[in-house]
Amino acid sequence: MTGASVGVLVVLVALLVGTGFLLGRRTARPLRSSDVGTPVEHATFETLHTASLAAPPLRAGLTEESARRAARRLRSLLGTDALCLTDRDRVLVWDGAGPHHGKDVMEHLQEMLGTGRGTAFDSGCGDLDCPLRWAVAVPLTVENRVLGALVAYAPRESAVLARAAGEVARWVCVQLELAELDRSRTQLIEAEIKALRAQISPHFIFNSLAAIASFVRTDPEQARELLLEFADFTRYSFRRHGEFTTLADELHSIDQYLALVRARFGERLAVTLQVAPEVLSVALPFLCLQPLVENAVKHGLEGAVARSRITISALDAGSEAEVVIEDDGTGMDPARLRKILRGEGGTSAGIGLLNVDERLRQVYGDDYGLVIETGVGAGMKITLRLPKYRAGVHGS
Amino acid sequence: MSTPAPTASWVAVALVVLATVLVGGFGLRISRTTSDFYVASRTVRPRLNAAAISGEYLSAASFLGVAGLVLVHGPDMLWYPVGYTAGYLVLLIFVAAPLRRSGAYTLPDFAEGRLESRQVRRLVSALVVGAGWLYLVPQLQGAGLTLKILTGAPGWLGDVLVAAVVAAAVAAGGMRSITFVQVFQYWLKLTALLVPAFFLVLAWQGDGRPRGVLDEQLDVFRADHPLYATYGLIVATFLGTMGLPHVVVRFYTSPNGRDARRTTVAVLALVGLFYLLPPLYGALGRLYTPELRHGGDADAAVLLLPARVIGGLGGELLGALTAAGAFAAFLSTASGLTMAVAGVITQDVLPARGVRHFRLATLLAIAVPLVGSLLVSRVPVADAVGMAFAVSASSFCPLLVLGIWWRRLTPPGAVAGLLLGGGSALLAVTITVSGAVRPPGWPHALLAWPAVWSVPVGFLAMILVSLATPGRIPQGTNAAMTRFHLPEALTTARGMGRER
Numbered sequence: 001m002t003g004a005s006v007g008v009l010v011v012l013v014a015l016l017v018g019t020g021f022l023l024g025r026r027t028a029r030p031l032r033s034s035d036v037g038t039p040v041e042h043a044t045f046e047t048l049h050t051a052s053l054a055a056p057p058l059r060a061g062l063t064e065e066s067a068r069r070a071a072r073r074l075r076s077l078l079g080t081d082a083l084c085l086t087d088r089d090r091v092l093v094w095d096g097a098g099p100h101h102g103k104d105v106m107e108h109l110q111e112m113l114g115t116g117r118g119t120a121f122d123s124g125c126g127d128l129d130c131p132l133r134w135a136v137a138v139p140l141t142v143e144n145r146v147l148g149a150l151v152a153y154a155p156r157e158s159a160v161l162a163r164a165a166g167e168v169a170r171w172v173c174v175q176l177e178l179a180e181l182d183r184s185r186t187q188l189i190e191a192e193i194k195a196l197r198a199q200i201s202p203h204f205i206f207n208s209l210a211a212i213a214s215f216v217r218t219d220p221e222q223a224r225e226l227l228l229e230f231a232d233f234t235r236y237s238f239r240r241h242g243e244f245t246t247l248a249d250e251l252h253s254i255d256q257y258l259a260l261v262r263a264r265f266g267e268r269l270a271v272t273l274q275v276a277p278e279v280l281s282v283a284l285p286f287l288c289l290q291p292l293v294e295n296a297v298k299h300g301l302e303g304a305v306a307r308s309r310i311t312i313s314a315l316d317a318g319s320e321a322e323v324v325i326e327d328d329g330t331g332m333d334p335a336r337l338r339k340i341l342r343g344e345g346g347t348s349a350g351i352g353l354l355n356v357d358e359r360l361r362q363v364y365g366d367d368y369g370l371v372i373e374t375g376v377g378a379g380m381k382i383t384l385r386l387p388k389y390r391a392g393v394h395g396s
Numbered sequence: 397m398s399t400p401a402p403t404a405s406w407v408a409v410a411l412v413v414l415a416t417v418l419v420g421g422f423g424l425r426i427s428r429t430t431s432d433f434y435v436a437s438r439t440v441r442p443r444l445n446a447a448a449i450s451g452e453y454l455s456a457a458s459f460l461g462v463a464g465l466v467l468v469h470g471p472d473m474l475w476y477p478v479g480y481t482a483g484y485l486v487l488l489i490f491v492a493a494p495l496r497r498s499g500a501y502t503l504p505d506f507a508e509g510r511l512e513s514r515q516v517r518r519l520v521s522a523l524v525v526g527a528g529w530l531y532l533v534p535q536l537q538g539a540g541l542t543l544k545i546l547t548g549a550p551g552w553l554g555d556v557l558v559a560a561v562v563a564a565a566v567a568a569g570g571m572r573s574i575t576f577v578q579v580f581q582y583w584l585k586l587t588a589l590l591v592p593a594f595f596l597v598l599a600w601q602g603d604g605r606p607r608g609v610l611d612e613q614l615d616v617f618r619a620d621h622p623l624y625a626t627y628g629l630i631v632a633t634f635l636g637t638m639g640l641p642h643v644v645v646r647f648y649t650s651p652n653g654r655d656a657r658r659t660t661v662a663v664l665a666l667v668g669l670f671y672l673l674p675p676l677y678g679a680l681g682r683l684y685t686p687e688l689r690h691g692g693d694a695d696a697a698v699l700l701l702p703a704r705v706i707g708g709l710g711g712e713l714l715g716a717l718t719a720a721g722a723f724a725a726f727l728s729t730a731s732g733l734t735m736a737v738a739g740v741i742t743q744d745v746l747p748a749r750g751v752r753h754f755r756l757a758t759l760l761a762i763a764v765p766l767v768g769s770l771l772v773s774r775v776p777v778a779d780a781v782g783m784a785f786a787v788s789a790s791s792f793c794p795l796l797v798l799g800i801w802w803r804r805l806t807p808p809g810a811v812a813g814l815l816l817g818g819g820s821a822l823l824a825v826t827i828t829v830s831g832a833v834r835p836p837g838w839p840h841a842l843l844a845w846p847a848v849w850s851v852p853v854g855f856l857a858m859i860l861v862s863l864a865t866p867g868r869i870p871q872g873t874n875a876a877m878t879r880f881h882l883p884e885a886l887t888t889a890r891g892m893g894r895e896r
Contacts, residue, residue, distance in 0.1 A: 015764065019522055019745065065871065248651065277440045278575055278649050283499060316574065318754055319501060319739040388501035388648060391508050394879065395499070 050077050051171065058175035059182065062140065062147050064092050071095035074172070078164055080152045081131045085140075087148040088113055098132050101125065101153070105135075109149050112137055116146045118169075120162060123153065131155045136162045138169035142176050189362060190243070192355055204260075211264040226263050229256040237287065246395035247314060247321065247386070248280040250289050254312070257290065261297055267307065269300065274313035279321035283395030284386050285359045291352030292325045292370075292382050299329035299380060321386045328379040337372060364390060405546040408716035412584070412723045413561055419577050440575055440649045446662030448575045449646045451582030453480075453663075454670055455531075455729035456538030459585060459722050461778030462671070464694035466678025467685070472622070473678070475629055476778055477671035483637025483785075484667060488660040491638045493653035494800045494880035501648045502740060503641060503792055510799045512870040513807040516814075520795070521744035523818045524641045525761075527787045528737035530825065531640070532730060532765035533772060534780035538695065539726040540769070545696045546719050552770055558723075559766040562730045566738065567758040574735070575649060581728035582666065588721020589673040592702045592714040596680055599705045606683055621841040628845025629782060635851060636785030639792025641740070642732035652884045677701060695777050698722070730762075737761040772829055779844075783825035790850035791818020794858045800880055802862075806869050809862030817854020821846045 037045065054073035057066040067085040071093045075083040082096035084105060094102045101123055112119045118138040125133050132153040139146045150172060152165045208230055215223035233256040236249065251273075258271055293312065300308030311326045341357055357370045364387055374380040440448075458480060465473035500506035503524050508517040536555040543554030600606075637643060650656040681688060681697035684704050688694045699722065702714035741757035791814045798805045798813075824846040827833055833840050842849065870876075 019525070280440075281648060281651055318735060319743060389499060389505040389509070391505075391512070393499075 047077065055175055058172060059179050061179040061183070062087055062092070062176055067092035070172075074150070074168060075152075078152050078161070078168055080154055080161065082153040084151040084153075085148065086151065088146070092148070096153070098130070098153075101132050105151060108135070109137055109151070112139055112149060113146050116141055116144075118162075118166060120157070134158070136165045138165050140169060140173055140176060142173060142180055147176060189359060192359075207264055208260045211260070215263070222263075226260060229259050232256055233260065237290070243286055244283050244393055244395045245286045246280070247282045247284060247323075249395070250284065250287075251275065251280075251312075251314070254290055254293050257293065258297075265301060269297065270307055270309045272309070272311045274311070274315075276314060276316040276321075278316040279314050279386075279388075281395070282321045282386050282388055283390075283393045285356075285363055288356050288359060289323065289325070289384075291356055292384075295352055296325050296327035296329070296380065296382075299331065300327040302330050317385070319388055321388060323384045323386065324381065326379065326381040331374045331376050331378045331380050333376050334374060337374060341370075341372075360384065363393060404712050404716035405719045408720040409543075409546075409723045412720045412727065415580070415584075416561075416577055416724075416727055417565060419580050440651075442650070442655050442658035443662050444575065444579060445646065445649050445655075445659045446666055447582045448578035448649075449643065449659065449663050450666040450670065451578035451580070451585070451728050452642050452646060452732040453640075453667065453729070454582065454585055454725060455781065456535050456722065456725050457778045457781035458671070458674065459589070459725040460538055460542070460695040460698050461534075461776060461781065462674035463677035463681060463698045464688075464696070464776065465778050466675050467681040467697045468689050468694045471675075472626070473778075474675060475626055476633070476782075477674065479630055479633025479785075480637070481664065481667050481671055482634050484660055484664045486634055487638040487643075488657060488664070491796050491800060492647065492656045492660045495644070495796065496647050496650050496656035497653040497880050497882075497884065498876070499879075501645065502736065502743075503639065503644055503795075504740060504744060506644075506799065507795060507810065510870070510873075510876050511805070511807045511810055512872055513810075516807050516810050518744060519811055519814050520792075521740045523787070523791050523814060523822070524740050525737055525745075526822050527639070527784050527791075528641050528733050528740075528761070529765045529768065530787060530822075531781060531784035532733050532737075532762070533768045533829075534777045535726050535730045535733070536766055536769035537772075537780070538777045539723070541693065541695055542699060542719065542722050542726075545693065545699055546715075555766060555769045558726045558730055559762050561727065562734050563758055563762045566731055566734050566762075567755040574732075578646075578728055578732070581724045584724045585721045585728075586670055586673075588717050588724070589670070589677070589698070592718055593673050593676055595710070595714060596701060596705055597676070600680060600683075621838065624841055624848065625845050628786070628841075628848045631851055632782055632786040632789045632845070632847035634789075635793040635847070636787075636789035638796055639788035640784075641736035642729070645732075645736050645739075654883065674698070680705065734758060734761045773831060780829070783828065783844075786825060786845070786847040786850065787818055787821045789847050790821040790854040793851065794854040798855070798858055798862075802859075803873050803877060804862055804866065804869060805858065806862045806865045808865045808868055809858045809860075812861040813854045813856075813858030816857040817850050820853060821850040824850070 050073050054070045054077070057069035060066045062085075071083055071085055072095055074085075075095050080096070082094065082098055082101070084094045084102060085092045086105065086109060089106075091102045091105055104124070108119075108121045108123075116139050118136070120134065120136045123130075123132050123135050133155055134157050135151050135153045136158075137149050137151045140148045140150060150165060150169045152161055154161050208226075212223050212226045212230065215226065233253060236253045236256075255273075258269075262269055262271075293310070296310050300310055309328050311324070314321060314323045316322075337353075340354055343354055353370065353372075361369050368385055368387070371383040372380065373383075458477070462473065462476050465476060495506065498506055498509055500509055504517045504521045507520040508514065536558055539558040540551045540554035543549045543557065544551045647656050647659070650659050677698045680701055681694075685697055685700055688697055688700070698718050699715060702718060703711040705711070706714060738754060738757040738761040741760055742754045745757075794813045794817060795810055799810070824843040828840070828844045833843055
């Protein structure tokens with residue numbers, strides 16, 4: 001019995017160590033500088049490594065939180081006793097010795113924040129042994145706007161520190177510019193969603209109203225139902241707030257869309273829906289299925305005189321939901337499709353596909369783009385995978 | 397020898413496995429056309445979801461273990477079913493609705509969403525995998541025991557059989573309509589206990605209602621510190637239910653927080669109904685299978701009673717029915733847990749993603765507990781499950797309760813609480829299971845029932861370290877709290893669809 005228990009203990013410990021190793025391997029940096037290179041190369045590696053550690057926080061822009069995280073790395077990069085990052089109005093973080101010096105920093109910086117030129121000043125400390133008697137301040141500028149300053153302290157004047165601080169500040173500026181770029185990319189995506197909302201085809205509105213009108217005399221009840229579907233559909237599609245929605249809401253809107261389409265085409269369009277109830281609460285980017293369904297309807301009805309069939313399914317797949325939209329319509333040449341997804345398809349075709357693909361990748365990462373199987377005359381099958389949870393994605 | 401006939405039992409077990417695969421694979425194949433499609437009507441209603449949760453929750457520990465413990469140790473053991481049920485009351489009051497509104501699918505998701513920290517997420521993942529494995533071991537062992545008693549097959553066969561069926565079903569994606577599978581399993585389990593119980597009570601009445609043994613002074617709690625052990629059990633089960641990975645995952649299916657709460661109420665009713673039955677088997681077992689009190693196989697009482705009391709063809713058939721119920725219990729809990737653990741392994745341990753990795757993760761999720769179940773000495777099923785509850789209560793309960801109700805929780809605080817509370821509980825039960833410390837004596841009692849000290853340790857560590865690191869309160873705390881606590885209708889300006 002004891003033999004078995006010892007065995008079990010050993011197995012459990014081995015498992016724990018294994019798990020720890022796997023987790024550790026994912027977090028550890030691959031580069032360890034002790035194995036190769038000359039001392040100079042080591043120093044270079046060290047510097048680059050420190051710089052790379054300071055980069056991620058700064059990509060969030062210049063805030064108290066990002067400054068706090070980056071300041072320690074920046075100080076070890078410069079090798080000074082104290083370092084301080086400010087924005088235009090106040091000290092964001094003080095890293096290192098003597099934080100009481102931070103009180104009057106802003107006064108020294110007033111002129112520099114105006115001119116955007118680096119400056120050096122005497123910290124005015126009464127204590128002769130104070131290691132922070134002299135400081136060099138360098139502005140942090142993005143597109144000619146001064147966002148703040150980096151201040152490095154030394155016991156006495158030092159040309160080396162002044163030069164190094166200038167270089168580090170320039171590097172920080174590049175990171176901040178990248179942060180700005182991230183922000184404008186997000187804005188671009190938002191603009192694209194707005195465009196997509198506005199893109200709901202005037203033809204569709206016209207055709208829907210015409211179809212409804214044809215029912216007004218013959219079947220007023222049906223006409224009323226359709227008008228209400230139309231109202232609901234437009235309300236959902238034009239809604240202003242929220243980047244995300246739930247699969248239930250999106251499917252509901254698709255249902256209304258299909259009701260309107262069928263009012264016009266009647267028997268020519270057969271739709272099959274297969275939805276696992278478990279995935280209805282999955283959150284996903286707003287208007288991310290509807291363009292695909294519109295596409296399928298268009299392809300299905302194009303050319304084909306006989307019936308066309310569309311299948312929409314949403315299935316549960318562990319920690320993901322799998323949505324498949326399939327039609328048996330005209331399909332598309334794969335080469336052309338590839339072009340469209342690269343954004344080279346011209347303005348007319350497939351903006352919906354490209355936009356959905358880009359948004360999925362942006363929200364969930366490159367593993368979650370659209371998977372499309374198609375051929376000329378062979379119909380089209382689009383598969384999406386949606387993680388059930390992703391930080392920051394809340395359907396409402 | 398009045399054991400049930402092997403053939404009937406084999407057939408019953410085979411039928412359960414087949415039915416599970418069929419419902420799982422084809423429950424969804426009935427397609428619908430748009431004419432009768434209305435999404436809102438297709439959401440999982442609270443009652444259906446509750447049956448699914450109950451089906452997944454009522455494991456071998458409930459189906460076999462409770463009766464076995466009552467048989468051997470008497471009415472003190474009723475704390476087990478009370479604890480298993482009351483856990484949902486705590487869940488209902490403190491966690492259900494906010495957890496649903498958080499949008500989290502697993503506990504690591506919740507940790508990441510609330511604390512905005514990858515480190516906390518990784519730690520929670522490791523603990524979820526640990527607790528899940530700990531819970532899986534007794535399920536597999538119970539299956540081995542059942543098969544051995546019913547058919548005389550070697551003890552390891554049942555472990556391997558259940559592990560193989562679960563691995564195949566989960567890895568092949570055959571559990572697609574998991575809700576219906578679990579609903580089916582719940583009603584099967586209830587029927588499998590209720591119908592034989594009806595005949596058993598009739599037989600008992602016909603037998604002249606013997607009661608002698610029931611009134612006899614019963615053995616005390618088997619631990620040498622009975623009061624302490626009882627408290628340990630109460631704390632672990634009351635607070636541990638909310639953190640069990642397969643329970644949390646099911647709440648995601650509820651459309652909103654209010655429905656999550658209603659679901660929990662229905663679960664309380666369904667689980668409570670079920671737990672009326674196992675003690676009955678335990679009591680009857682005292683009368684009719686007294687030899688089990690001294691052997692190690694008291695867990696088998698439920699399976700042996702019908703054949704023993706009623707006998708003949710009827711007894712055999714009823715015995716086969718309980719065997720079917722027992723297998724439903726192993727399969728449903730084991731597959732739910734395996735799915736949950738495999739999901740966490742895919743997301744947080746294996747670096748890249750993809751379906752193939754999910755299969756690999758499934759194998760890993762079930763292989764480790766299988767090896768454990770074959771190596772570790774057989775602890776009574778209900779005890780072993782109690783240990784998984786203790787780990788959950790000392791790590792996930794503080795995380796959930798403080799995460800939902802306390803704004804000042806910080807990532808370092810959460811890490812400290814998880815490591816000190818959950819880590820120490822995990823260590824304690826691992827030592828107990830390995831048999832390194834044996835009864836009697838306080839050391840064994842403290843290690844076997846860690847919840848009494850490890851839960852306060854977890855809470856205290858989380859609170860104190862959080863208070864010491866006020867600068868690390870996540871930026872999104874207020875937004876997260878708003879989302880957790882406001883009903884959905886208020887957080888979304890959009891009214892739900894028009895009146896029809």
